[in-house]
Structure formats: structure tokens, C-alpha cells
Amino acid sequence: MGQWFVAPILAPLSRRLVELLVLLFCVTTLLFFLVRLAGDPAVIMAGEGASQQDVAAIRQFYGFDQPLILQYVHYLARLARLDFGQSISNGLPALRMVIERLPATLLLAIAAIAMTAAIAVPLGAWLGARAERPARRGAATLVFIAQGIPGYVVGLLLIQLFAVELGWLPSIGDETRVSWILPTLTLAAFLVPKLTRVVATSVSESMNEDYVRTAAALGLSDAAILWRHVLPNAVLAATALLGTQFAYLFSGALTTEVIFAWPGLGRLLVNSVQVLDFPVVQASVFVVGALVFAVNALTDIALRLIDPRLRRSAA
Numbered sequence: 001m002g003q004w005f006v007a008p009i010l011a012p013l014s015r016r017l018v019e020l021l022v023l024l025f026c027v028t029t030l031l032f033f034l035v036r037l038a039g040d041p042a043v044i045m046a047g048e049g050a051s052q053q054d055v056a057a058i059r060q061f062y063g064f065d066q067p068l069i070l071q072y073v074h075y076l077a078r079l080a081r082l083d084f085g086q087s088i089s090n091g092l093p094a095l096r097m098v099i100e101r102l103p104a105t106l107l108l109a110i111a112a113i114a115m116t117a118a119i120a121v122p123l124g125a126w127l128g129a130r131a132e133r134p135a136r137r138g139a140a141t142l143v144f145i146a147q148g149i150p151g152y153v154v155g156l157l158l159i160q161l162f163a164v165e166l167g168w169l170p171s172i173g174d175e176t177r178v179s180w181i182l183p184t185l186t187l188a189a190f191l192v193p194k195l196t197r198v199v200a201t202s203v204s205e206s207m208n209e210d211y212v213r214t215a216a217a218l219g220l221s222d223a224a225i226l227w228r229h230v231l232p233n234a235v236l237a238a239t240a241l242l243g244t245q246f247a248y249l250f251s252g253a254l255t256t257e258v259i260f261a262w263p264g265l266g267r268l269l270v271n272s273v274q275v276l277d278f279p280v281v282q283a284s285v286f287v288v289g290a291l292v293f294a295v296n297a298l299t300d301i302a303l304r305l306i307d308p309r310l311r312r313s314a315a
Contacts, residue, residue, distance in 0.1 A: 041276040084283040094279035105264035109249040112187035124199025147193035155186035172261040202234035243299025
């Protein structure tokens with residue numbers, strides 16, 4: 001692989017790494033001060049009826065009695081070693097708790113992306129191929145309306161229909177493979193309309209290009225033109241959208257995991273916020289920020305691999 005091919009792909013990585021370090025520093029610093037405005041975790045840990053001496057002892061043990069700036073300095077020193085401390089709730093290492101919950105969230109996000117692509121790409125290609133037809137205009141209108149429905153509403157409707165009324169699918173946990181269906185559909189429900197519209201627009205614009213008319217003049221069928229020549233160009237826009245929407249999958253997973261009692265990072269973060277478990281909250285946000293940034297960087301690399309024009313412009 002020549003330097004002309006490698007340099008435009010790998011050269012931005014050093015800049016991306018610096019941006020990642022700056023981003024994580026800013027996010028963790030802001031979060032450190034924000035979570036301490038939520039309340040005193042020593043009071044929650046002591047429980048109802050605890051004496052002032054018990055609360056003071058807990059503050060001293062966890063360092064909450066020290067000046068805030070001194071707590072921040074100690075926090076940065078531990079952060080440099082990726083040490084977020086122990087969970088206030090159960091005493092386990094906060095980062096280990098996050099890492100243990102991360103695979104369930106990642107697998108759910110990957111399943112949602114796969115389902116989104118499997119539904120939206122062919123649907124968008126169908127809508128964009130002949131957008132002026134009445135059936136396609138009606139379907140495009142439904143897609144537009146579906147884009148405005150919140151994901152949690154879809155999740156509740158799916159539970160009511162398939163778990164409560166019909167009893168076909170479970171709505172809690174991830175013990176069986178069928179347990180993945182409803183939460184995956186819930187996450188994909190918000191992304192499918194967006195990706196469908198992007199693919200449809202890209203296909204519709206490509207259908208008016210000269211290479212499409214040339215292919216038609218050579219006798220290629222409409223299906224061959226669409227799937228062999230037009231749709232590969234739409235993949236570029238689809239890849240960019242899926243990369244940017246990866247952050248939504250984590251934010252949307254917070255609500256989805258709570259609704260379906262999914263044992264992932266989102267549910268852990270919500271529970272930790274409720275009990276003011278600062279170390280777990282900080283570790284969760286740190287990991288999510290790093291993952292979202294990494295996915296965006298990988299998306300940038302994937303776009304350069306797919307589109308030679310981006311490599312040439314970078315070179």
C-alpha cells in the first residue's frame with residue numbers, strides 16, 4: 001500500500017488523538033463539578049435516621065470534607081491512571097463496573113445499526129428510484145411522520161402489543177435471543193426514517209446523473225442501474241449518517257435499557273445518577289465519550305476508504 005494511500009488515512013489520527021485528550025479532559029472536568037451540585041452522597045450513603053457524626057465520618061472517609069479544588073486535583077491524578085475510585089454504592093472499582101456492562105450496550109447498538117441498515121437502505125433505494133410515483137410519495141410521507149416519534153414511545157407501544165397483549169416476546173432482560181428483538185426495534189425505530197430519507201435523497205439525485213443515462217442507453221435494466229451503480233454512491237451518505245448517529249444509540253440506550261431492564265451501561269448510568277454514585281457516573285461518561293469519539297474517527301477513515309476523492313483531497 002503506497003504512501004499516497006496510507007498518508008491521507010493515517011495522518012489525521014494524530015490530530016484526532018489530541019482532540020480526544022482535550023475532549024475527555026473538558027468533559028470529565030465539567031462533569032466533576034456538575035455532579036457535586038446534585039447533592040451530598042454522604043447523606044444518601046448514611047441512610048435515613050443517620051446521625052450527623054455518621055454523615056461526617058462518611059464524608060471524611062471518601063474525602064468529601066476536603067475543599068472542592070483539592071478533590072479535583074486528586075481526581076485528575078487518579079484520572080491519569082484511569083483510576084476512578086470505588087463505587088459509593090457497593091465498593092467495587094467504578095471502571096470495572098462500566099467495562100462489565102459495556103458489551104451488552106455495544107451489542108445492542110450494533111444490532112440496532114444492522115437492523116437499521118437492513119431496513120433503511122433497500123427502502124430508501126426504492127423510494128428514491130422513482131420518487132414521483134404515488135405509492136412512493138405515500139410511503140415517503142409515512143417515513144417523514146415516523147421520524148418525529150420518540151424512541152421511548154415506540155418501546156412502550158412494542159411492549160404493550162407484543163409482550164402484554166399478544167405475549168409473543170419478552171420485555172425484560174437479555175437471557176434469550178428473542179429478548180433482543182424489542183429493544184433493538186426501539187433503537188432502530190428512530191434511525192430508520194432518517195437513514196431512509198438520506199438514502200432516498202442520494203438515490204434520487206444520482207438517478208439524474210450522466211452515468212445513469214449512459215447505462216440506460218447501453219441497455220441495462222432499471223434494477224441493474226439502481227443496485228450496481230446508483231446505490232453504491234448512496235452508501236457514502238449512509239455511512240456518514242450511521243457514524244454520526246452512533247452517539248444517539250448511547251443516549252437513546254439510556255431510556256431503552258431502563259424500559260427493558262437491559263443490563264447495559266445506560267441502565268448502570270441512570271441508577272448511579274439516582275444514588276449520586278459519582279465514581280461510576282464519571283467512569284461511564286468517560287468511556288462513552290471515548291467510544292463516540294473513536295467511532296467518529298473510524299467513520300472518517302471508512303469514508304476515505306470508500307471514496308477515493310476524499311483521499312485525493314487529503315493528499
